[in-house]
Amino acid sequence: MEHYNMNLTLKVWKQKNCKEKGKFETFQVSNISSEMSFLEMFDILNEQLVAEGKEPIAFDHDCREGICGMCSMYINGRPHGPWHQTTTCQLHMREYKDGDTIVVEPWRANSFPVIKDLVVDRTAFDRIIAAGGYISVNTGNAQDANCLPIDKQKADESFAAASCIGCGACVAACPNASAMLFVSAKVSHLALLPQGDPERKMRASNMVKQMDIEGFGSCTNIGACEAECPKGISLENIARLNREYIGAMFSGSKEG
Amino acid sequence: MNWKDYFSTSIGKKILVGATGLFLIIFLVVHCYVNAMVFWPDNGKHFTDAAAFMGGNAAIRIVEIGLFAAFFIHIIQSLMLASQNAKRRSEGYAVKAGNKTSKWYSRSMGLLGTLILLFLILHLYHFWGPNRYGQFFDPTWKEDNLYNNMLFTFKELWVVIVYLLGCVSLCWHLMHGVASSMQTFGLATHRYKGMIKSVGMIFAILIPLMFASMPVYMHCLSTCMAH
Numbered sequence: 467m468e469h470y471n472m473n474l475t476l477k478v479w480k481q482k483n484c485k486e487k488g489k490f491e492t493f494q495v496s497n498i499s500s501e502m503s504f505l506e507m508f509d510i511l512n513e514q515l516v517a518e519g520k521e522p523i524a525f526d527h528d529c530r531e532g533i534c535g536m537c538s539m540y541i542n543g544r545p546h547g548p549w550h551q552t553t554t555c556q557l558h559m560r561e562y563k564d565g566d567t568i569v570v571e572p573w574r575a576n577s578f579p580v581i582k583d584l585v586v587d588r589t590a591f592d593r594i595i596a597a598g599g600y601i602s603v604n605t606g607n608a609q610d611a612n613c614l615p616i617d618k619q620k621a622d623e624s625f626a627a628a629s630c631i632g633c634g635a636c637v638a639a640c641p642n643a644s645a646m647l648f649v650s651a652k653v654s655h656l657a658l659l660p661q662g663d664p665e666r667k668m669r670a671s672n673m674v675k676q677m678d679i680e681g682f683g684s685c686t687n688i689g690a691c692e693a694e695c696p697k698g699i700s701l702e703n704i705a706r707l708n709r710e711y712i713g714a715m716f717s718g719s720k721e722g
Numbered sequence: 723m724n725w726k727d728y729f730s731t732s733i734g735k736k737i738l739v740g741a742t743g744l745f746l747i748i749f750l751v752v753h754c755y756v757n758a759m760v761f762w763p764d765n766g767k768h769f770t771d772a773a774a775f776m777g778g779n780a781a782i783r784i785v786e787i788g789l790f791a792a793f794f795i796h797i798i799q800s801l802m803l804a805s806q807n808a809k810r811r812s813e814g815y816a817v818k819a820g821n822k823t824s825k826w827y828s829r830s831m832g833l834l835g836t837l838i839l840l841f842l843i844l845h846l847y848h849f850w851g852p853n854r855y856g857q858f859f860d861p862t863w864k865e866d867n868l869y870n871n872m873l874f875t876f877k878e879l880w881v882v883i884v885y886l887l888g889c890v891s892l893c894w895h896l897m898h899g900v901a902s903s904m905q906t907f908g909l910a911t912h913r914y915k916g917m918i919k920s921v922g923m924i925f926a927i928l929i930p931l932m933f934a935s936m937p938v939y940m941h942c943l944s945t946c947m948a949h
């Protein structure tokens with residue numbers, strides 16, 4: 467594709483901290499290359515702001531290759547922008563034309579309070595994982611991988627669920643701000659493996675309980691999460707979480 | 723966690739909505755089957771007999787209590803969930819995704835359900851109310867001739883239109899609801915989810931279409947007779 471440069475208008479959410487009210491501010495950037503990533507465009511904008519003696523825009527990022535899940539930007543009504551199964555760092559400026567206006571907002575959910583500008587607090591996810599996303603293993607040397615035979619299909623499904631990067635786009639996209647896709651991915655990748663079996667009953671109920679305590683909405687099977695997930699986590703995982711939960715409910719086990 | 727805890731989480735509440743929703747779907751099938759007898763070309767004899775059987779049968783009256791309970795639980799629980807979910811994002815987005823990533827009717831179950839509820843009140847007032855009131859409070863009661871009731875009620879064009887709107891709301895509610903309840907029970911696995919979607923869609927269109935044809939048919943009959 468032909469390389470080109472563009473001038474853009476950006477409307478970006480600015481908010482000092484979680485207490486103060488935020489508002490949109492308008493910025494102009496010029497000579498943005500179509501080869502740049504969306505975050506590189508933000509770097510240019512921030513350099514420009516620093517040069518002008520203004521405060522740069524705070525945004526989360528780390529790996530810049532689609533694996534860490536930090537780059538939470540809600541771009542023109544879509545988490546991570548319009549591209550299918552990509553994060554913001556993987557979105558490239560060839561998506562845009564000269565003269566475009568782009569609106570950038572933080573993830574919005576009461577369970578993800580804004581820390582500053584586009585940065586939100588996603589530690590609610592960590593607490594959900596701490597409530598059940600672990601397994602018991604023997605200490606000492608790792609045992610031989612072949613002593614636990616695992617069905618190839620299950621291993622693949624587990625791996626697909628484990629590819630969730632905890633970015634929170636599912637929550638950002640959901641009209642109910644529900645975290646079910648995330649929780650279902652975290653329950654699924656362990657529920658499918660023999661290693662996850664000992665805590666299986668407790669895991670589903672404890673993680674769901676924590677998800678409710680954190681104030682996420684309930685799942686009404688709308689499906690916007692699956693459509694926006696950068697890792698293609700499937701709604702089939704939510705079906706599995708529901709099965710795990712119903713299983714725990716009827717098992718009558720004390721811990722569950 | 724005990725039973726109460728299990729039914730109090732967000733998934734637990736959803737299981738109640740799904741289970742009662744499925745029960746209501748079964749009710750719709752029975753209701754539609756009995757009502758479809760109005761199309762029998764015998765001036766409503768088949769239909770009146772079937773309706774009299776349903777009305778006079780003690781077992782049906784007992785199941786009806788369950789039906790009211792199911793409606794009650796479904797409505798209260800789902801509207802509570804919907805209102806709680808609406809509070810999870812106090813500061814909304816300036817640019818909304820709209821229909822790009824989801825269907826509008828899947829996001830509007832509370833509204834569609836409320837429209838069904840309004841229709842339901844009118845519907846009970848037309849048929850169920852007067853008849854059952856007589857059964858319990860009037861010693862000289864005889865099962866109403868529901869066929870004649872229908873002819874009389876659906877003579878009014880506005881009633882027919884309201885009933886059609888009720889059927890449209892039901893159609894949209896079920897377009898999301900049937901498949902959604904299967905997902906709630908964890909049945910929408912890789913192998914079945916496609917089938918569940920198609921069967922749900924066919925059901926959501928077929929049953930309301932059958933229901934919608936009844937007031938239209940009765941309206942035509944009663945206006946024909948008037949001439």
Ligand code: HEM
Pocket residue numbers: 685686687736739740741743744746747750796797800801803804831832833834835836837838839895898899900902903904906
């Ligand atoms: C014959 C009438 C009705 C039938 C057959 C029916 C059926 C269903 C079904 C199958 C679901 C999906 C449940 C799930 O996802 O697990 C559902 C959801 C829902 N129903 Fe109904 N329903 C009826 C009437 C009503 C009424 C009268 C209301 C409210 C006034 C209502 C409100 C809702 C709401 C808000 C949901 C979404 C809940 C959620 O997804 O969390 N429904 N319904």
Ligand code: SF4
Pocket residue numbers: 535629630631632633634635636637647648651691694695696697698699
């Ligand atoms: S399920 Fe997808 S959208 Fe949700 S946190 Fe995991 S990777 Fe992000």
Ligand code: FES
Pocket residue numbers: 526527528529530531532533534535536537553554555556
């Ligand atoms: S910065 Fe790591 S996924 Fe985007």
